[in-house]
Amino acid sequence: MPTTRPRHQVTETPEVARALDLAARRWPDEPRSRLLVRLVTAGGLTLAEGHDEETGRRLAAIGDTAGKYADAFADGYLSDLRDDWPA
Template sequence: MYHHYLRWYTGGMPTVLPRFQVTRTDEVERALQIARERWPDATRGELVTRLFTTGAAAVADEIEARRQRRLEAVDFASGILDVAYETDYLQNLREDWPE
């Protein structure tokens, strides 16, 4: 069993960076097929890297779009209740509070 050998995954590899294994499930195989259509000359390793980077970019775009929608909602709601209260409403309310 390979996991019993220390650093088994770096021997003879072109990098000393940590590596990990991905089981080639149906989902992973489908993703590789799609990537192969997009980048037909890329190696399998390059396909995996491109899938990671484009996937991360897509997720980052979604996060930013969600953040923008929240900011737009806050801007939209900002001041929406200004007409519901008189300008001195808080001052009048505080006058009724005991010290």
């Protein structure tokens, strides 16, 4: 089908074949070409969810530690540190 979008060619390696076989169990009436699109879409969603979870964990860790070590540094510590940096 004509398109102006980029096309991607994928060789059915053993790993790709296994993924397609698994996808065929979930979507049994789909041709392998459509299964590939479904796998890419599902993989993208999974990665996005994982990224969101990871970001949430990082933000929680920042919140848990924010301000806990304020007494470890004397007043003006950051200013003094910046004075040591080259301009």
